[in-house]
Amino acid sequence: MQRQEAVELITDALRQFLPPGQESAALDENTRLVGGNTVLDSAALVSLIIEIEQQVDDRFGVPITIADDRALSQERSPFRTVSSLADYVIKVYDEIAGAARA
Secondary structure (H helix, E strand, O other), X not given: OOHHHHHHHHHHHHHHOOOOOOOOOOOOXXXXXXXXXXXXXXXXXXXHHHHHHHHHHHHHOOOOOOXXXXXXXXXXXXXXXXXXXXXXXXXXXXXXXXXXXX
């Protein structure tokens, strides 16, 4: 999975969970997912994470889990922005896909 694919997958999934009236055209790598000025509430964030995991499995045939102890224990949350989440999704994807090829 390439980084741009991960960003597009996340922003496409994110559009599904935006509140009514929220501008979806402005979504990019800098869109905040947690903290101040976020576009989602906590329930929508959980739904987004589940959707991303499902989309990675559907599109690439690699089942991943991104909401796990490792993600939650990091000093800087991978769920901060679309960019940080894309980096984390790729990291987990590469670990699982690499292990499957070995």
